[in-house]
Structures are given as C-alpha cells and as structure tokens.
Amino acid sequence: xxxxxxxxxxxxxxxxxxxxxxxxxxxxxxxxxxxxxxxxxxxxxxxxxxxxxxxxxxxxxxxxxxxxxxxxxxxxxxxxxxxxxxxxxxxxxxxxxxxxxxxxxxxxxxxxxxxx
Numbered sequence: 001x002x003x004x005x006x007x008x009x010x011x012x013x014x015x016x017x018x019x020x021x022x023x024x025x026x027x028x029x030x031x032x033x034x035x036x037x038x039x040x041x042x043x044x045x046x047x048x049x050x051x052x053x054x055x056x057x058x059x060x061x062x063x064x065x066x067x068x069x070x071x072x073x074x075x076x077x078x079x080x081x082x083x084x085x086x087x088x089x090x091x092x093x094x095x096x097x098x099x100x101x102x103x104x105x106x107x108x109x110x111x112x113x114x115x116x
Contacts, residue, residue: 034098037091041099044083049103061108067100 038049041059045051049059059067073079075088075096091099 031102034102037095038099038102040087041103048106050106058108059103060106062104064097064100064104067103068097071096071100 041049044056045059049061051058070079071084071088071091072093074081074084075091077085079085088096
C-alpha cells in the first residue's frame with residue numbers, strides 16, 4: 001500500500017504527456033479541425049470572423065494569403081500588437097494556414113465592421 005500511492009501519482013502525472021505523444025496528429029486540411037482552431041479567434045473577432053463594430057477587424061472573407069501573412073507577421077514580431085503577437089506564437093505555420101483557409105471561406109457579406 002505504501003508503494004501504491006506514489007506509483008499511482010507517478011502514473012497520473014505522466015499520463016497527459018504520454019497521451020500527447022501517442023495521440024494521432026490531426027490533419028490540418030480537415031475543415032472541422034480548422035474550424036475548431038479558428039474558434040479561438042471568436043473572443044475578439046466574433047463567430048466565424050464576423051467582428052461587431054469597427055474597433056476590431058472582421059476576418060471573414062479576407063484572402064487566405066492576407067490572413068496568413070498577417071498572422072506570420074504577428075508571430076515574427078514584424079507587426080506590432082498587444083495580444084495577437086502572443087496568440088500567433090502558439091500556432092504552427094500549418095495551423096495558421098488552416099485558420100486562414102477557414103476564415104477566407106466565410107462570407108464577407110454578412111460581416112459587420114469589415115474593412116472593405
């Protein structure tokens with residue numbers, strides 16, 4: 001019994017790392033995966049990239065190339081920002097491309113506050 005709890009604790013603390021290493025890699029081309037990643041943008045840019053108002057730009061319907069370039073610029077520090085620089089650093093180039101592809105496919109027509 002004395003060795004059971006330390007062993008259990010060791011197993012439980014190492015389990016998340018083990019699961020992360022053995023979990024299948026999600027294909028970045030999967031639309032559902034891209035949608036899930038892009039959902040993190042909703043806090044500021046609203047659902048599907050349709051920001052409300054003009055303070056924060058809408059992302060829906062912008063070109064994939066523009067969105068990718070902007071995220072890469074935030075990630076590298078070439079474009080200044082308060083929050084976006086930190087968020088962009090958390091994504092791989094493939095994930096950024098998946099987000100950009102998903103948002104570019106959204107209708108810009110219904111986006112409020114979009115800069116056209």
